[in-house]
Amino acid sequence: MELKDKISILADAAKYDASCASSGAYRKAARGGIGNLEGSGICHSFTPDGRCVSLLKILLTNFCIYDCSYCVNRISSQIKRAKFSVDEIVNLTMDFYRRNYVEGLFLSSGVARSSDETMEEMIEVARRLRVDHKFGGYIHLKAVAGCSQELLNKAGLYADRLSANIELPTPKDLTNLAPAKTHTEIEKSMEQIQGRIVENIEEKKLFKKAPQYSPGGQSTQMIVGATKSTDRDIMTKASDLYGNYQLKRVYYSAFSPIPDSDPNLPLVKPPMIREHRLYQTDWLLRFYGFKVDEVLPTDHPELDLDRDPKLSWAIRNRGTFPVDLNSAPKHILLRIPGLGVRNVDKILATRTFQKIRLTDLAKMRVHLDKIRPYVVTADYTPPLSQLDSLHFGKHQGPETHVQLDLFSSFKESVTGEF
Amino acid sequence: MATIEPTFDSWRTYARSLLSEKVHYDDIVWKTSGTGSLFDLMSADHRPSPAQLSIPQSFMQDAAFVSAFRDDTTWALLYRLAFRLIYENKHLMSVALDTDVLEFHRRMRLVSRDLHKVKAFVRFKEIKKNDESIYMAWHRPDHRVLKFSAPFFTDRFNGMNWVIFTEDESMSWINNQLTFGPGITQQEALAFDHTEELWKTYYGSIFNPARIKVKAMKKELPVRHWATLPEASIIDDLLRQAPKRLEEFYESQRASAVSLIQENVSSLSELKAAIINCAACSICSKATAPVFGEGPMDAEIVFVGEQPGNEEDMAGSPFVGPAGKLFMDALDKADIKRSDVYLTNAVKGFKWKEHNGMRKHVNPSSFEISACRAWVKSELELIKPRILVCLGASAAQSVFGKLMKVHDSHGKIFKTAFCDQTIILPHPSAILRTQDPEEKMHLETRFLGDIMALKNI
Numbered sequence: 001m002e003l004k005d006k007i008s009i010l011a012d013a014a015k016y017d018a019s020c021a022s023s024g025a026y027r028k029a030a031r032g033g034i035g036n037l038e039g040s041g042i043c044h045s046f047t048p049d050g051r052c053v054s055l056l057k058i059l060l061t062n063f064c065i066y067d068c069s070y071c072v073n074r075i076s077s078q079i080k081r082a083k084f085s086v087d088e089i090v091n092l093t094m095d096f097y098r099r100n101y102v103e104g105l106f107l108s109s110g111v112a113r114s115s116d117e118t119m120e121e122m123i124e125v126a127r128r129l130r131v132d133h134k135f136g137g138y139i140h141l142k143a144v145a146g147c148s149q150e151l152l153n154k155a156g157l158y159a160d161r162l163s164a165n166i167e168l169p170t171p172k173d174l175t176n177l178a179p180a181k182t183h184t185e186i187e188k189s190m191e192q193i194q195g196r197i198v199e200n201i202e203e204k205k206l207f208k209k210a211p212q213y214s215p216g217g218q219s220t221q222m223i224v225g226a227t228k229s230t231d232r233d234i235m236t237k238a239s240d241l242y243g244n245y246q247l248k249r250v251y252y253s254a255f256s257p258i259p260d261s262d263p264n265l266p267l268v269k270p271p272m273i274r275e276h277r278l279y280q281t282d283w284l285l286r287f288y289g290f291k292v293d294e295v296l297p298t299d300h301p302e303l304d305l306d307r308d309p310k311l312s313w314a315i316r317n318r319g320t321f322p323v324d325l326n327s328a329p330k331h332i333l334l335r336i337p338g339l340g341v342r343n344v345d346k347i348l349a350t351r352t353f354q355k356i357r358l359t360d361l362a363k364m365r366v367h368l369d370k371i372r373p374y375v376v377t378a379d380y381t382p383p384l385s386q387l388d389s390l391h392f393g394k395h396q397g398p399e400t401h402v403q404l405d406l407f408s409s410f411k412e413s414v415t416g417e418f
Numbered sequence: 419m420a421t422i423e424p425t426f427d428s429w430r431t432y433a434r435s436l437l438s439e440k441v442h443y444d445d446i447v448w449k450t451s452g453t454g455s456l457f458d459l460m461s462a463d464h465r466p467s468p469a470q471l472s473i474p475q476s477f478m479q480d481a482a483f484v485s486a487f488r489d490d491t492t493w494a495l496l497y498r499l500a501f502r503l504i505y506e507n508k509h510l511m512s513v514a515l516d517t518d519v520l521e522f523h524r525r526m527r528l529v530s531r532d533l534h535k536v537k538a539f540v541r542f543k544e545i546k547k548n549d550e551s552i553y554m555a556w557h558r559p560d561h562r563v564l565k566f567s568a569p570f571f572t573d574r575f576n577g578m579n580w581v582i583f584t585e586d587e588s589m590s591w592i593n594n595q596l597t598f599g600p601g602i603t604q605q606e607a608l609a610f611d612h613t614e615e616l617w618k619t620y621y622g623s624i625f626n627p628a629r630i631k632v633k634a635m636k637k638e639l640p641v642r643h644w645a646t647l648p649e650a651s652i653i654d655d656l657l658r659q660a661p662k663r664l665e666e667f668y669e670s671q672r673a674s675a676v677s678l679i680q681e682n683v684s685s686l687s688e689l690k691a692a693i694i695n696c697a698a699c700s701i702c703s704k705a706t707a708p709v710f711g712e713g714p715m716d717a718e719i720v721f722v723g724e725q726p727g728n729e730e731d732m733a734g735s736p737f738v739g740p741a742g743k744l745f746m747d748a749l750d751k752a753d754i755k756r757s758d759v760y761l762t763n764a765v766k767g768f769k770w771k772e773h774n775g776m777r778k779h780v781n782p783s784s785f786e787i788s789a790c791r792a793w794v795k796s797e798l799e800l801i802k803p804r805i806l807v808c809l810g811a812s813a814a815q816s817v818f819g820k821l822m823k824v825h826d827s828h829g830k831i832f833k834t835a836f837c838d839q840t841i842i843l844p845h846p847s848a849i850l851r852t853q854d855p856e857e858k859m860h861l862e863t864r865f866l867g868d869i870m871a872l873k874n875i
Binding site for chain 2: 008032046067074
């Protein structure tokens with residue numbers, strides 16, 4: 001099979017993994033070598049699905065012994081199969097990198113014969129890049145489900161990031177769609193990786209020259225919309241994973257219908273708007289100090305699709321508002337709909353010198369009509385009757401009483417435009 | 419009126435004298451002429467600093483960066499800020515919401531963004547000369563940012579020789595030496611680089627036609643850069659083909675989708691009636707009819723075989739052919755009644771091909787096992803057996819959802835989604851296929867032993 005055909009098969013099969021980040025690690029270029037890392041990665045291109053291309057994201061092979069029904073590479077799907085040789089991937093990575101197409105390599109794989117055998121081959125790709133080619137670019141290796149701790153230890157010495165995919169939000173979902181995988185097994189890998197990362201930080205304190213272990217940390221991916229699990233289930237799992245394994249990122253990938261799919265899976269276009277709302281919620285948890293129970297309380301387990309989660313929270317928690325921009329502490333300012341971290345910092349920096357007025361908000365390009373009900377400034381106090389009104393929030397996007405289900409023909413979820 | 423070259427140094431020279439004479443910013447109109455040399459920034463360090471005018475050094479550094487902003491009003495903005503810093507408020511830059519400060523920061527962000535695009539969108543082509551490679555690129559930045567990208571390229575592509583051209587200037591790194599030179603006005607036809615074809619193949623394949631977001635793409639990958647990005651040449655084609663690709667894709671799926679098992683199927687007889695319409699794979703269309711499982715809904719033991727054979731297909735019952743007879747004998751000897759257990763197959767239809775006028779059994783593919791799995795699953799979920807026996811590799815693949823090694827797993831007790839005591843045994847047809855009488859005897863004895871052992875679980 002020609003290299004070009006292999007690329008088209010093995011990139012096609014890799015496109016369902018949402019992760020493409022190449023950040024979180026620093027590496028000086030080796031003398032005479034190629035490649036470095038500056039901490040934050042670069043998106044070198046964007047595909048017509050609006051997603052960035054920062055890494056050569058490819059599978060070593062799409063042969064797989066597993067039969068996970070959401071996965072295009074599962075044993076029972078009748079797709080074309082291919083396998084790269086170690087050299088082919090190494091050369092392709094170097095050729096693409098030298099032309100400044102990518103930041104590095106994200107290598108994943110189907111489980112060809114056994115988990116360990118596959119993992120070993122992936123590690124060999126990384127080793128050759130680092131050692132033989134003095135490659136200093138980004139390497140993200142997927143931890144093959146069920147591979148040994150020894151191999152995880154080895155993989156992290158060449159990789160900038162490791163990831164084990166949690167796949168689905170609940171153990172029940174996994175049992176239904178990936179009968180041969182369990183959360184326990186996947187989380188065991190995460191725990192082992194995390195353990196090595198922590199150990200390595202200690203080693204580095206003692207010996208500056210200790211080799212780095214997965215300096216960009218670890219991440220995971222969850223498929224959303226292949227099962228009926230709620231947004232609350234999803235974000236609870238994500239929040240647990242962030243807490244338990246200090247993950248750098250949880251990726252949410254709207255289930256995309258796959259060729260030759262299992263008859264039990266939805267055959268619809270992916271609910272992109274829901275994916276977007278989940279990322280917004282993830283952001284609120286990580287950078288705005290929100291808890292899952294606040295954004296997704298038990299009596300509100302699904303995110304509103306037609307307004308962002310912070311606004312939904314504010315409408316449900318009107319008692320918190322209005323907030324005085326000239327006196328409220330940072331964590332309260334961060335809860336105001338329409339204000340982001342950067343603008344909150346600007347307000348804090350400015351208010352030590354002068355009082356904040358509405359015109360200041362306009363200068364920061366804040367949408368005044370949207371923010372007005374929630375804030376008190378030196379020259380403005382909203383009429384309280386506004387917040388008390390039963391109809392509050394109506395002007396801020398239609399109120400939906402019924403959460404649109406995932407598989408409905410919600411306009412944006414079909415067109416994918418947001 | 420101050421007419422300057424469009425360079426920071428030229429502005430700086432004029433600004434210094436105007437500032438020391440305290441000329442008000444409203445009294446100057448800044449005009450640029452010519453293209454000037456863009457590389458004077460490098461020599462700027464040798465000139466006296468305007469420290470005597472008490473402008474913070476950090477402002478001058480940022481101003482040099484902002485001066486890359488390709489708009490003549492930038493010179494006036496820089497002068498106004500410098501003037502106000504010296505004569506009005508030396509903390510001016512801390513007044514985050516001052517209109518000039520905001521604009522300064524806005525331009526700085528835009529220049530930063532453009533600089534980022536240089537790092538992202540420069541695409542090298544490899545040109546080979548006498549076994550040595552040189553990597554050439556042409557890029558069209560919005561602002562005059564090339565020189566600021568030098569540290570990035572010299573570090574990252576340290577071990578190669580390269581040249582980057584833009585309209586205004588060029589920058590090259592040959593034998594570890596950084597030099598600047600004039601620009602070229604348009605992309606000169608650079609040699610064909612075979613890797614671009616591989617890159618386009620990659621780009622086209624990593625795109626998912628089920629998720630089109632053109633607006634988002636154009637925001638990050640502005641159309642004005644497309645001319646210098648090899649992959650951009652296939653964007654239009656990808657978009658044009660996407661709806662058709664999706665349509666074909668959904669069309670091909672519809673056949674298997676109809677096999678969705680109705681949620682209201684609550685008994686084995688309803689399932690048996692429903693399977694007649696299954697079109698999840700093509701086996702049953704060639705078979706007489708699907709052969710569904712047989713046995714009581716409260717069966718303690720379920721046996722899953724591979725698929726019906728010729729005789730099962732005609733009789734419409736599982737395990738009635740030669741292998742079935744062998745299996746029934748073993749059950750008899752173990753004192754297990756056929757009517758007490760549930761017998762079924764991983765694949766419900768007889769897959770065959772013609773051989774010498776006979777219908778010869780053909781092994782089901784993994785796809786067919788998977789397509790039929792929904793039926794096996796619904797049977798097992800209704801029965802909830804205490805013991806589940808997979809006879810052979812196909813049965814195990816259906817129940818476990820992955821390839822299992824029958825020999826390694828022989829007789830072990832596994833926990834699966836359907837049953838806490840799931841066991842894998844070789845299919846009795848293996849005994850029939852064995853030619854060697856001694857081996858045959860051995861396998862038969864072992865099989866009987868395995869079936870007997872079920873009673874003790």
